[in-house]
Amino acid sequence: MKLTDISNDINDWFSGSGPLADIVVSSRIRLARNLAGHKFLHSCSIEEKSKILEQLKAVLMSLDLGDEVFYFSVDQAPALSRSFLVERHLISRHHAMAKGPRGVVIARREFFTAMINEEDHLRLQVLMPGCQLSACVEQIDRIDNDVEKHVDYAFNPRFGYLTACPTNLGTGIRVSVMLHMPALKMTGQIEKFLAAAKDMNLAVRGLFGEGSEATSDLYQISNQVTLGVSERSIVSNFESSIIPEMVEYEKIARRQLLAKQVDILDDKIARATALLQNANLISSQEALSLLSHLRLGLNMREHMQASTPAIDRLCALKNQNAGADPDRGLSIRTINRLFMLTLPAHLQLNYGKSLDAAHRDALRAKIIRQALHQPT
Amino acid sequence: MQCQVCNKRTATIHLTEITDGVRHEMHICEQCAAEQGIAAQSQMSINDLLSNLLASQPSDDELLGGGDEVSACPNCGFTLDRLQKEGTLGCPHDYEVFQHSLLPLIQHAHNGSTTHCGKVPSKVPHDTKKLVELSSLRQELERAIREEDYERAAELRDRMKQQE
Numbered sequence: 395m396k397l398t399d400i401s402n403d404i405n406d407w408f409s410g411s412g413p414l415a416d417i418v419v420s421s422r423i424r425l426a427r428n429l430a431g432h433k434f435l436h437s438c439s440i441e442e443k444s445k446i447l448e449q450l451k452a453v454l455m456s457l458d459l460g461d462e463v464f465y466f467s468v469d470q471a472p473a474l475s476r477s478f479l480v481e482r483h484l485i486s487r488h489h490a491m492a493k494g495p496r497g498v499v500i501a502r503r504e505f506f507t508a509m510i511n512e513e514d515h516l517r518l519q520v521l522m523p524g525c526q527l528s529a530c531v532e533q534i535d536r537i538d539n540d541v542e543k544h545v546d547y548a549f550n551p552r553f554g555y556l557t558a559c560p561t562n563l564g565t566g567i568r569v570s571v572m573l574h575m576p577a578l579k580m581t582g583q584i585e586k587f588l589a590a591a592k593d594m595n596l597a598v599r600g601l602f603g604e605g606s607e608a609t610s611d612l613y614q615i616s617n618q619v620t621l622g623v624s625e626r627s628i629v630s631n632f633e634s635s636i637i638p639e640m641v642e643y644e645k646i647a648r649r650q651l652l653a654k655q656v657d658i659l660d661d662k663i664a665r666a667t668a669l670l671q672n673a674n675l676i677s678s679q680e681a682l683s684l685l686s687h688l689r690l691g692l693n694m695r696e697h698m699q700a701s702t703p704a705i706d707r708l709c710a711l712k713n714q715n716a717g718a719d720p721d722r723g724l725s726i727r728t729i730n731r732l733f734m735l736t737l738p739a740h741l742q743l744n745y746g747k748s749l750d751a752a753h754r755d756a757l758r759a760k761i762i763r764q765a766l767h768q769p770t
Numbered sequence: 771m772q773c774q775v776c777n778k779r780t781a782t783i784h785l786t787e788i789t790d791g792v793r794h795e796m797h798i799c800e801q802c803a804a805e806q807g808i809a810a811q812s813q814m815s816i817n818d819l820l821s822n823l824l825a826s827q828p829s830d831d832e833l834l835g836g837g838d839e840v841s842a843c844p845n846c847g848f849t850l851d852r853l854q855k856e857g858t859l860g861c862p863h864d865y866e867v868f869q870h871s872l873l874p875l876i877q878h879a880h881n882g883s884t885t886h887c888g889k890v891p892s893k894v895p896h897d898t899k900k901l902v903e904l905s906s907l908r909q910e911l912e913r914a915i916r917e918e919d920y921e922r923a924a925e926l927r928d929r930m931k932q933q934e
């Protein structure tokens with residue numbers, strides 16, 4: 395499989411489907427594992443890294459994941475391909491930038507990836523659209539058991555799974571959900587959400603790196619404590635208390651916008667639509683911000699029957715990417731598709747060659763204009 | 771510090787990697803990082819945490835007196851001062867070798883916990899497995915009581931009785 399086989403469409407976890415998808419965009423669970431009898435990665439020689447890589451690669455490629463699985467050598471990949479994998483959340487930025495023998499095993503539908511020789515020898519990851527943490531943990535637990543049949547994990551009865559950094563010790567689990575919180579920002583209440591996250595001992599970061607949350611309104615919240623709390627407890631805490639609380643903050647803000655600040659809401663969506671339909675040059679950051687407002691408008695129509703002049707116009711747009719069903723309106727899937735496909739590495743990979751920032755801005759604007767064009 | 775990619779803006783993202791004992795550093799600005807799809811992860815805060823904790827810990831002499839018996843891991847040669855620089859330990863044995871020194875750091879990073887609770891690899895010997903499972907149940911029970919979830923507490927207590 396080539397990267398260009400997947401680069402023309404969004405992946406499943408970003409498709410805008412699944413439970414609570416109007417606010418919870420995706421769910422992710424990661425497990426950190428190391429092999430007994432080897433040093434942690436930082437202290438390994440190139441030879442030892444290669445040995446670990448070959449062993450884990452063979453094990454992972456032999457697993458039955460119910461999907462086509464392919465291996466990608468990260469250290470031998472050109473920078474553009476590595477950036478592409480980061481944009482799709484198939485590898486971490488650390489993995490893209492590190493040195494030495496390393497790779498990633500990816501399921502074709504992108505619900506599963508395994509980074510080999512990242513900070514730990516193995517980082518398993520399962521991603522699903524919407525709020526689906528229970529399904530994620532079930533799946534990753536099964537995969538972890540299958541891997542363990544072939545290798546010996548570094549484990550200690552007192553400290554659990556031993557990780558290179560003590561902050562991941564114990565279960566080695568990182569549970570994350572990606573939340574779309576545009577109304578909190580419009581109503582000036584994002585600090586409330588950030589403070590609540592901090593109180594709950596959660597880490598908050600942007601979907602596409604630090605600072606990106608301010609433009610895309612997409613926030614990833616994750617547990618930080620991995621020792622002394624079971625996998626099941628962490629997941630059930632997210633499902634029964636953290637997610638409902640965070641979702642409620644945004645819902646209240648959305649209701650508030652409709653009830654008291656409908657002018658602001660209408661103006662933001664009207665401006666976003668007009669700019670995206672007409673701009674000739676558009677930066678990645680600006681596109682993230684404007685597309686976020688379109689996503690809000692569509693979701694508020696679907697889930698709250700919201701109607702303002704701008705939302706009505708937005709919902710009347712024909713979906714240019716619907717293919718067989720061109721009469722269907724603009725969907726969240728189309729918005730997310732524009733979101734991902736206009737990221738720098740996606741743009742260049744799909745264009746077939748590298749482009750400087752000015753050319754990328756022009757190409758990005760053109761793709762978005764065409765998708766949002768009102769046929770006459 | 772200047773960004774190594776554009777050589778214009780200030781580098782705010784710093785990545786470090788040690789390969790064969792050689793330290794590689796990369797310093798880039800946020801804009802170039804975003805363009806290249808490089809993370810500005812929470813790495814900084816972890817490093818800050820580590821350096822704060824190590825700074826507040828007793829000196830090597832004190833450590834040798836009252837805590838860990840050796841200054842370097844016999845398996846990999848790791849010394850604790852490298853943890854702050856590199857952000858990771860040298861090998862799995864380091865958790866035993868440096869247990870006394872690491873405990874306060876582990877406790878701080880994990881909201882007071884110092885004992886594993888949760889999954890156990892199936893290959894672990896049966897007795898060890900039972901021990902971890904019992905300790906996990908005890909911790910879960912304490913949590914349930916703290917959170918006043920008495921229904922769950924009762925259920926956990928029954929499961930502990932079965933285990934014993």
Ligand SMILES: [Zn+2]
Nearest residue numbers: 773776799802
């Ligand atoms: Zn730069």
Ligand SMILES: [Zn+2]
Nearest residue numbers: 843846860861
């Ligand atoms: Zn060691």
